[in-house]
Amino acid sequence: MSLPTVTRRDFLKVGAAGASALAAAGLGFDVALAESTKVKQQLRIAGAKELHSVCPYCAVGCSLVAYTRQKSDGSVQLLQIEGDPDSPVNEGRLCPKGATAMQLAVSPRRVESPQYRAPGATGWKSVSWDFVLDKIAQNVKSSRDATFVTTDGNGNTVNRTEGIAFAGGAAFSSEEGYFATKLMRSLGLVHLEQQARV
Amino acid sequence: MSVAAAGTAAASDVWTERRRRVRELRSHHGFARQLLDFYGSLLGVQEKAFDDAAASRPTAEKLCAYVAELVVPSVIDVSVAAGPDSMRHELIRRLEGTNPQAIVQTWIDGEDQPAVDRFLARAALGPVLEALGAEARAVCAGPRDALHCPHCGGPPQLSYFAPGPEDLATGPRYLVCARCGAGWGFARMTCAACGEDRSAKLTIFSEHGTTSGEHGSVVRGLQRVVPAHDPGAVFPHLRIEACESCRGYLLSIDLAADPGAVAVVDELAAIPLDLYARERGFTKITPNLMGF
Numbered sequence: 001m002s003l004p005t006v007t008r009r010d011f012l013k014v015g016a017a018g019a020s021a022l023a024a025a026g027l028g029f030d031v032a033l034a035e036s037t038k039v040k041q042q043l044r045i046a047g048a049k050e051l052h053s054v055c056p057y058c059a060v061g062c063s064l065v066a067y068t069r070q071k072s073d074g075s076v077q078l079l080q081i082e083g084d085p086d087s088p089v090n091e092g093r094l095c096p097k098g099a100t101a102m103q104l105a106v107s108p109r110r111v112e113s114p115q116y117r118a119p120g121a122t123g124w125k126s127v128s129w130d131f132v133l134d135k136i137a138q139n140v141k142s143s144r145d146a147t148f149v150t151t152d153g154n155g156n157t158v159n160r161t162e163g164i165a166f167a168g169g170a171a172f173s174s175e176e177g178y179f180a181t182k183l184m185r186s187l188g189l190v191h192l193e194q195q196a197r198v
Numbered sequence: 199m200s201v202a203a204a205g206t207a208a209a210s211d212v213w214t215e216r217r218r219r220v221r222e223l224r225s226h227h228g229f230a231r232q233l234l235d236f237y238g239s240l241l242g243v244q245e246k247a248f249d250d251a252a253a254s255r256p257t258a259e260k261l262c263a264y265v266a267e268l269v270v271p272s273v274i275d276v277s278v279a280a281g282p283d284s285m286r287h288e289l290i291r292r293l294e295g296t297n298p299q300a301i302v303q304t305w306i307d308g309e310d311q312p313a314v315d316r317f318l319a320r321a322a323l324g325p326v327l328e329a330l331g332a333e334a335r336a337v338c339a340g341p342r343d344a345l346h347c348p349h350c351g352g353p354p355q356l357s358y359f360a361p362g363p364e365d366l367a368t369g370p371r372y373l374v375c376a377r378c379g380a381g382w383g384f385a386r387m388t389c390a391a392c393g394e395d396r397s398a399k400l401t402i403f404s405e406h407g408t409t410s411g412e413h414g415s416v417v418r419g420l421q422r423v424v425p426a427h428d429p430g431a432v433f434p435h436l437r438i439e440a441c442e443s444c445r446g447y448l449l450s451i452d453l454a455a456d457p458g459a460v461a462v463v464d465e466l467a468a469i470p471l472d473l474y475a476r477e478r479g480f481t482k483i484t485p486n487l488m489g490f
Contacts, residue, residue: 042432
């Protein structure tokens with residue numbers, strides 16, 4: 001895109017054109033003007049902003065346009081997400097998962113608490129974060145203790161945990177991915193998979 | 199890309215498409231009927247001017263004289279016959295003391311002029327420039343930068359979002375020239391008047407219920423489900439793109455939201471949105487053919 005050249009003269013011309021528009025009734029469409037004024041008063045219009053964002057789901061980094069509106073209580077409401085047609089990365093396209101990126105922020109079906117299915121149970125139940133963190137810690141400890149390998153078949157010291165695997169989500173930032181890897185390595189895990197972002 | 203692409207029509211179908219859209223909007227938008235009826239009459243004259251210019255192909259040097267002598271009289275005739283009273287009176291008054299060629303030349307030169315002169319020049323020159331293409335457009339004055347038509351240097355009249363190339367894809371934005379009707383690609387989140395691209399300075403005014411999130415959908419473009427108690431938007435595919443930096447605005451037409459829309463016609467009929475923007479102190483980059 002070449003740089004715009006808005007001169008003082010152009011600016012004044014735009015202003016003059018605007019002044020002419022104010023006198024639009026001068027062309028004589030009085031009936032249309034009167035009828036449109038009534039319709040205008042019925043319209044439910046609100047101002048919104050379009051913001052650039054980036055899809056959180058994979059390392060392609062598709063550009064998004066997020067359409068937001070400020071509510072009367074000052075909070076910002078996310079109304080629509082779509083691909084950014086001006087991005088050289090995705091040229092307006094999104095994959096089916098990226099196209100539903102709004103669900104990450106707004107979804108009436110979002111699960112809001114940890115779910116736990118006890119051994120032998122047929123259904124899930126909502127539990128507290130304290131419960132589930134304790135449960136994970138207990139399971140990690142017992143699995144690690146049961147499957148910890150100190151030496152391999154050749155007698156080499158390896159000190160690894162083969163009974164646990166870790167998969168990092170694509171919504172991880174690089175820092176989160178780094179931290180998760182560090183933690184899992186400290187437990188002796190060797191089966192690690194990440195889809196951390198660039 | 200010519201504005202023909204905005205309505206998915208080939209060049210020869212542009213006029214058929216515009217007439218179809220006038221009929222459709224006339225039945226939906228009673229408030230704009232006076233304007234659309236007149237525009238419908240004018241389209242007949244403009245289509246003939248388009249066909250004649252395409253057949254006779256006047257040279258760029260003779261463009262102004264050709265339009266003034268062969269097209270302006272027809273525009274005056276239809277305006278006097280089908281236009282509102284004050285337009286008729288104003289046209290007659292202006293033509294008594296003004297040379298039509300000077301009126302057309304002023305528009306070609308991009309100078310400011312009275313509203314009725316601008317209407318006359320635009321209505322007559324527009325279809326001829328659409329028919330003749332690059333050589334004729336090149337004689338028009340104006341900067342050739344991102345904010346003006348790359349073909350004739352005219353200012354943008356409107357913008358539209360083209361349908362995406364596939365499902366889940368958002369189409370690019372185009373500006374449409376007020377003088378020759380050509381379109382050119384333009385960044386979506388940028389003011390078409392001053393080039394402002396900070397989101398905080400750009401406000402979009404649209405009716406409630408026109409975004410996917412307001413219909414419980416997370417994917418843009420899915421079938422809208424309008425609740426029974428919701429009267430629905432009057433302009434579900436239109437929005438005002440306003441800039442806080444220069445206080446300019448224009449209307450955008452989303453052709454993905456209404457594939458039947460024809461950008462230049464829908465923009466003319468959206469008078470309530472123009473009134474809304476004006477009420478908030480914004481000035482349209484360029485008034486449209488009918489002065490709104």
